[in-house]
Amino acid sequence: EVDIMKKAGRIVCDTLCLLEEYIKPGIETIELDLIAEKYIVSQGAIPGFKGMYGFPATLCISVEDEVVHGLPGNRVLKEGEIVGIDVGSIVDGYYGDHARTFPVGEIDEEHKQLLNVTQESLMKGIEQAVDGNRIGDISNAIQLHSENQGYSVVTELVGHGIGTNLHEDPQIPNFGVKGEGPKIKEGMCFAIEPMINLGTPDILTKSDNWTICTADGKPSAHFEHTITITKNGAEILTKNG
Numbered sequence: 252e253v254d255i256m257k258k259a260g261r262i263v264c265d266t267l268c269l270l271e272e273y274i275k276p277g278i279e280t281i282e283l284d285l286i287a288e289k290y291i292v293s294q295g296a297i298p299g300f301k302g303m304y305g306f307p308a309t310l311c312i313s314v315e316d317e318v319v320h321g322l323p324g325n326r327v328l329k330e331g332e333i334v335g336i337d338v339g340s341i342v343d344g345y346y347g348d349h350a351r352t353f354p355v356g357e358i359d360e361e362h363k364q365l366l367n368v369t370q371e372s373l374m375k376g377i378e379q380a381v382d383g384n385r386i387g388d389i390s391n392a393i394q395l396h397s398e399n400q401g402y403s404v405v406t407e408l409v410g411h412g413i414g415t416n417l418h419e420d421p422q423i424p425n426f427g428v429k430g431e432g433p434k435i436k437e438g439m440c441f442a443i444e445p446m447i448n449l450g451t452p453d454i455l456t457k458s459d460n461w462t463i464c465t466a467d468g469k470p471s472a473h474f475e476h477t478i479t480i481t482k483n484g485a486e487i488l489t490k491n492g
């Protein structure tokens with residue numbers, strides 16, 4: 252099963268690498284969605300989000316103050332913005348789930364730091380994803396790393412188990428207490444996905460009923476990997492090759 256998930260993970264990783272070449276000022280988010288869909292299908296996989304809960308697109312594209320679940324459309328990316336892209340794929344019934352937040356052209360120091368800290372928080376969480384630890388160890392590592400640097404953690408949305416369904420138990424919050432929550436065991440597969448805000452943790456849903464944005468209008472970043480627990484710690488499945 253993990254071998255199949257590695258294929259799904261490789262495809263979503265390659266999708267984001269491909270999109271990186273197109274993320275430039277002037278591109279419409281719908282164009283990115285079409286590129287991603289075409290690529291995933293060319294690899295013999297199925298876009299993992301399209302049709303899920305009625306979501307109409309291949310990618311969730313969330314710009315600036317948008318946290319997650321942004322709908323691709325006619326929005327044009329501008330120099331200095333950040334854009335979060337979340338992508339799923341299905342290979343032989345198994346899911347891969349992966350997200351990165353990209354700079355559009357040159358971004359300022361404040362945005363750069365937000366991206367760095369969010370990505371670092373993800374890696375700190377993954378370091379705790381080892382057999383015998385608990386989910387709270389992952390959650391706590393993410394929370395500590397981001398809050399210690401003055402950022403806030405979105406608490407209303409969480410990471411999750413993953414396999415033949417996109418969202419499986421357990422939930423993996425990006426905040427929590429060390430030593431609490433379900434025990435982590437070899438063979439489990441998780442999608443860990445910190446959503447970190449520059450301002451307050453509060454979020455709102457936009458009138459399209461999909462896009463989640465920050466309540467204070469300040470930027471937010473999102474990074475996500477699908478991992479599996481091995482004897483030797485976590486292995487990232489959403490990677491190349």
Ligand code: MG
Nearest residue numbers: 348442444475
């Ligand atoms: Mg996810």
